[in-house]
Amino acid sequence: MAERADAARNRQAILQAADKLLRDHEPGHISLDQVAATAGVGKGTVFRRFGSRTGLFQELLAERAARLGAAVESGPPPLGPGGPPGQRLLAFVDELALLAAQNIRLIAAHERACGADPHSDPTYQRWHRHLRGLLSELRPDADADFLAHIVLGGYNGELVRRITASGGVPRLRIAVRDLAQRVGDVD
Structure with a gap:
């Protein structure tokens, strides 16, 4: 309708x-x-x-994340399907770092609104599924579910604010890329 x-x-x-x-x-x-x-x-x-506030901030975040979601699902490699999982992982964390840095206050508001259960947010779940899938391909022996949560923890609103305040988006991108490379065992 x-x-x-x-x-x-x-x-x-x-x-x-x-x-x-x-x-x-x-x-x-x-x-x-x-x-x-x-x-x-x-x-x-x-x-x-x-x-509620939670619903409002979830919708605003989903709207901001829609372009990234579309690129992951149907865009060209390395972000979209068809690229090697290591390249897709790094492209995704780079784009997510940019999205987080551009939306620090939204992410902080969203985290406060979802306080009791931030992992149930539809956008978080979408990102987590994507990361879990890539990490499962890269590290079949590892707990990809847990590792995906660890990588997403790098986008905590207050952490993003602190890191970008002393190094900007480049510092955030380098930090999460380094984490993703280590977690995903990517060269």
Whole structure:
């Protein structure tokens, strides 16, 4: 069923409002009341569409991660299918580092909102499945499930903030690439 035009406009307005508030305020200081007021909609509209802060930040992160997801699923190698797993792993962690660095406040807000169970987030699960699959190919003898969680731990919002504050995106990319090479036993 297609989304109604007014619902689509409200959804975009809410996501843009959340994005603006994340640029202007610390993630812990953003309420759904503020999002609704900034978007020019009622608080009930935000709740009906997203259910909670968790739902709102999950959707905003999913929207930001959509390009990366499409590249992984159907883009050209080395990020997309058909490339050697080691090259795909390194291409993926490079792109994820860029996404994390560009969205530090969103990731921090998302982590706070998902506090009790961040591993159940659909975007996290998607990234984890991809990493687990690549690591299973590279290291069939290892616990690829655990190793995928370890690699994704390198994208913790506060850690990304600290690392990029003293070395920028290049430091983050080098650090997660080094971790992925060691975990995946990639040359």
